Amino acid sequence: MDEETAIQQLKRGDLQGLEFLVLRYQIKALRVANLITRDLPLAEDVVQECFLRLIRTIHTFDCSRPFEPWFLRSVVHAASRAAQRTNRYVYAVSEAEEEWFETLFGNTPSAETEMEFSEIQQQVLDALQKLSPRQRAVLVQRYYLGWSEKEMVAELGVKPGTVKWLLNAARNRLRAILMKGGQDER
Amino acid sequence: MNAEEQIKIALQAIAQREVPETTNLWPQIVTHLEHPERPTMKLMPRIVWMMVWLLIALALISGVAYALYNYFRGDAGMEAVDQAGLISELNITAMPTPLPTATPVPTPVPLGKAQTWNGVTITLNWIYLTEMWQAIGFSVSGLSESQRVGIPSLAFDRIQPLQYSGAGMLLSPAAQGLEGRYVVHQIVRDDSTMAEDVTDVNIEIPLLAEDGSFLTRFRFSAPRTVIHQLPYGGGNTYAIRMNGLEMSLEWVVLTPTETRVKLCYELPDESGLKIEQASLRSAEDFADLLSVSSESLQRSTETTLEGDRQCEVLLFPAMAPESRNLVLSVPSLRGADGGQRRGPWEFTWSEMPWQRTVPGIDKVGTQSAGEVTVTLLQAYADALRVAVVYQLSGTSPDQSASLVELLDPQGKLFNTSQSITQVENDPTTFIASLSFSEPPTQKIDSLSLFSQRQPVVDGRFVGKLKITLNPWQPEGSQVFLFDLDLPAYPPLVLTPAQSVLSAGLEMRLEKLEITPSFTNVYLCYQKPSAADWMPSHQATILQIGQASAPISDYMLLLDEDYELRDRPEWATLTGKVRCVKMGFPIGHHARPEKLILTLDELEQSVPEVIPEDQLQAALQNLRQQGIEMDWVTFQGNGGGGAGPVIKHKPEGMSDEEVLRRFYQALGYYFQATWAFEIELAP
Numbered sequence: 001m002d003e004e005t006a007i008q009q010l011k012r013g014d015l016q017g018l019e020f021l022v023l024r025y026q027i028k029a030l031r032v033a034n035l036i037t038r039d040l041p042l043a044e045d046v047v048q049e050c051f052l053r054l055i056r057t058i059h060t061f062d063c064s065r066p067f068e069p070w071f072l073r074s075v076v077h078a079a080s081r082a083a084q085r086t087n088r089y090v091y092a093v094s095e096a097e098e099e100w101f102e103t104l105f106g107n108t109p110s111a112e113t114e115m116e117f118s119e120i121q122q123q124v125l126d127a128l129q130k131l132s133p134r135q136r137a138v139l140v141q142r143y144y145l146g147w148s149e150k151e152m153v154a155e156l157g158v159k160p161g162t163v164k165w166l167l168n169a170a171r172n173r174l175r176a177i178l179m180k181g182g183q184d185e186r
Numbered sequence: 187m188n189a190e191e192q193i194k195i196a197l198q199a200i201a202q203r204e205v206p207e208t209t210n211l212w213p214q215i216v217t218h219l220e221h222p223e224r225p226t227m228k229l230m231p232r233i234v235w236m237m238v239w240l241l242i243a244l245a246l247i248s249g250v251a252y253a254l255y256n257y258f259r260g261d262a263g264m265e266a267v268d269q270a271g272l273i274s275e276l277n278i279t280a281m282p283t284p285l286p287t288a289t290p291v292p293t294p295v296p297l298g299k300a301q302t303w304n305g306v307t308i309t310l311n312w313i314y315l316t317e318m319w320q321a322i323g324f325s326v327s328g329l330s331e332s333q334r335v336g337i338p339s340l341a342f343d344r345i346q347p348l349q350y351s352g353a354g355m356l357l358s359p360a361a362q363g364l365e366g367r368y369v370v371h372q373i374v375r376d377d378s379t380m381a382e383d384v385t386d387v388n389i390e391i392p393l394l395a396e397d398g399s400f401l402t403r404f405r406f407s408a409p410r411t412v413i414h415q416l417p418y419g420g421g422n423t424y425a426i427r428m429n430g431l432e433m434s435l436e437w438v439v440l441t442p443t444e445t446r447v448k449l450c451y452e453l454p455d456e457s458g459l460k461i462e463q464a465s466l467r468s469a470e471d472f473a474d475l476l477s478v479s480s481e482s483l484q485r486s487t488e489t490t491l492e493g494d495r496q497c498e499v500l501l502f503p504a505m506a507p508e509s510r511n512l513v514l515s516v517p518s519l520r521g522a523d524g525g526q527r528r529g530p531w532e533f534t535w536s537e538m539p540w541q542r543t544v545p546g547i548d549k550v551g552t553q554s555a556g557e558v559t560v561t562l563l564q565a566y567a568d569a570l571r572v573a574v575v576y577q578l579s580g581t582s583p584d585q586s587a588s589l590v591e592l593l594d595p596q597g598k599l600f601n602t603s604q605s606i607t608q609v610e611n612d613p614t615t616f617i618a619s620l621s622f623s624e625p626p627t628q629k630i631d632s633l634s635l636f637s638q639r640q641p642v643v644d645g646r647f648v649g650k651l652k653i654t655l656n657p658w659q660p661e662g663s664q665v666f667l668f669d670l671d672l673p674a675y676p677p678l679v680l681t682p683a684q685s686v687l688s689a690g691l692e693m694r695l696e697k698l699e700i701t702p703s704f705t706n707v708y709l710c711y712q713k714p715s716a717a718d719w720m721p722s723h724q725a726t727i728l729q730i731g732q733a734s735a736p737i738s739d740y741m742l743l744l745d746e747d748y749e750l751r752d753r754p755e756w757a758t759l760t761g762k763v764r765c766v767k768m769g770f771p772i773g774h775h776a777r778p779e780k781l782i783l784t785l786d787e788l789e790q791s792v793p794e795v796i797p798e799d800q801l802q803a804a805l806q807n808l809r810q811q812g813i814e815m816d817w818v819t820f821q822g823n824g825g826g827g828a829g830p831v832i833k834h835k836p837e838g839m840s841d842e843e844v845l846r847r848f849y850q851a852l853g854y855y856f857q858a859t860w861a862f863e864i865e866l867a868p
Contacts, residue, residue, distance in 0.1 A: 008748070019212060031204075034201065035201055040205070045346070048215055143194045
């Protein structure tokens with residue numbers, strides 16, 4: 001079975017089509033949701049929810065367009081909402097936390113020379129934890145899913161300036177941290 | 187390696203480490219599908235929500251709240267069978283049918299736990315949890331004028347609430363202090379304990395100073411609280427995206443002295459934007475909202491940043507205690523530098539906290555089981571539809587929203603399209619028309635609920651009629667069951683295979699099923715493009731003799747573009763075609779007469795999301811015609827949708843015409859005429 005056939009099957013209500021799509025996209029969807037929610041059980045709920053919702057929304061999908069970005073858009077959106085709902089009051093970063101961001105990598109040597117890459121991962125992971133769900137979502141769209149800012153504008157339905165603002169707000173923290181090693185960054 | 191590359195690689199590594207390739211969600215999804223009583227996105231609330239919006243839109247557009255009919259007036263098919271004497275006089279009455287014991291009326295958990303801090307006592311009286319909304323009741327005494335009760339929070343053991351969609355709190359005067367009720371709309375479900383939905387709940391009720399700062403938090407616990415599963419219909423707007431900016435109504439608090447609302451919105455790229463004006467209208471009846479004057483914003487008391495959203499708490503005068511509906515409108519955001527983001531963002535609430543009935547706490551009006559009676563006055567059946575006339579007594583007509591269904595003798599549902607109309611000058615009497623559709627072949631909609639039987643066997647319809655009053659309020663709904671055994675008139679079946687070519691597209695009238703009250707038309711046609719082209723509901727008319735009717739049912743049967751490849755045996759038009767079944771509420775009159783089917787247009791269905799570039803081009807096209815409108819998407823606690831907001835139109839132009847021009851600009855119409863004529867000789 002190919003993807004197009006699966007989508008058409010699902011449009012007819014045949015759950016074999018859904019099974020195909022779940023098996024093909026569940027890992028990527030779950031990773032996206034997990035990066036945004038930072039809560040694997042919640043991410044699993046979100047992704048299940050998105051697949052189940054597909055049953056009722058697949059008829060709106062235009063088969064002439066690629067399925068993956070269409071579906072992952074809903075995952076990003078649902079994960080952001082779920083994370084916001086469950087952590088609504090925790091992501092206003094306090095002054096102390098800002099300081100923590102600034103100093104986190106301040107004493108860190110260059111990643112390529114002395115730091116084990118796993119440490120960078122851990123620090124990115126810790127930093128992710130401190131971002132708002134929306135900021136995590138734009139980072140995931142831009143850097144994990146590899147969407148261009150133009151694609152993000154189209155997917156989010158907002159002005160280019162808004163995407164830039166969101167990306168900058170999220171990226172500045174991580175970039176400031178990672179640039180401490182003196183690496184070139186645009 | 188630059189920083190962005192490091193982020194990319196780190197994200198990839200984190201994602202792979204935390205979610206291994208061996209993860210498989212399919213078994214859990216199958217479990218959900220096999221328990222259709224526990225769907226994650228309930229279809230019914232969405233339908234109800236959309237119906238509410240449709241009714242609101244109709245009321246607003248037409249200014250007419252109700253359309254009343256005599257028995258069968260306006261239904262040419264039923265008028266004809268009535269005149270022909272084919273309707274059975276029944277005059278059967280029924281008292282409410284007891285609900286199955288499997289769905290006992292759930293009751294709240296009484297608590298009566300009190301805590302005191304500096305002379306202020308809060309007693310948590312009860313808690314009631316459902317999957318879709320949760321409520322607590324409490325009383326407050328000893329509150330000084332400079333203190334107020336903040337928004338409570340509920341935390342659940344092992345459960346992360348999902349899809350928060352607004353909350354409401356009502357504080358009303360009581361013998362000693364205030365009585366409080368808080369209702370929050372969010373999904374609370376414990377998938378780990380499928381058999382027993384219980385959870386420990388920790389409740390916090392904050393006490394605030396006048397400036398909003400926390401004085402203390404009253405903490406309560408409610409161990410082993412049942413999460414009830416109830417049908418649910420939402421009635422409140424939660425979020426609206428307008429002009430690319432989403433705003434949400436997070437909560438509403440009503441007290442004897444003030445109304446507070448919290449609104450949050452994405453921080454737009456324009457800096458310093460804030461809510462400049464807002465208005466609040468409230469009324470007992472929704473229709474009255476159109477005439478009441480609005481309360482203007484007194485002040486914005488707090489502005490906070492919550493992540494990437496800015497939130498404002500707005501203060502309004504107290505609402506009248508009998509208010510059951512409100513409309514909150516924010517026309518625009520304005521920045522200190524004069525920049526502006528235009529709305530309006532308009533939130534409608536038709537479900538205030540005290541309207542969410544809690545069984546055992548609230549009395550359900552006058553609808554005690556012994557008072558309401560339904561009398562079935564008349565019934566008619568043929569192979570294509572059943573129509574009944576029924577009368578209610580012992581209940582207020584405005585509480586008589588009904589769901590009418592047909593069941594087979596085993597109690598399984600026949601798949602039908604229903605319409606219910608109220609009889610003119612007799613608000614207690616209703617006509618329900620139910621036309622049969624094929625049972626769902628899909629496994630996704632609770633296949634086991636639907637009967638696979640033919641509704642008419644050996645010239646009779648034998649089954650049950652189920653009338654449910656207030657179906658969306660389980661604690662207030664009442665079910666009436668009637669056994670039906672009616673003569674059912676067979677259909678006249680014709681296969682004319684008559685073709686008409688127009689605008690280069692061939693259309694073929696393949697088959698007709700005609701009873702005395704209803705006609706099914708089976709049509710195949712070539713489409714202008716691969717899109718979802720269907721006969722226009724406005725421009726497709728079936729005429730039989732002197733009677734005519736527009737489409738009442740539509741079903742897509744064959745279209746390769748939609749992977750519907752099972753060609754019906756009656757389809758003779760070859761090539762890449764679409765075949766559909768259309769229902770019309772008129773039938774034959776048992777005499778020779780002419781049947782004329784006229785289609786003047788094909789139309790495309792409107793997608794849930796109109797691509798932004800197409801939308802902007804269409805709006806620009808409308809501007810050149812002197813029309814200013816927006817296409818707004820919204821989300822409520824019962825689902826979401828989209829719709830137009832017309833800001834300016836040429837004088838004398840109706841809203842329907844504006845919408846038509848909008849769809850025209852989107853290219854959703856294809857005009858050509860196909861007309862078919864058949865001589866009937868039943």
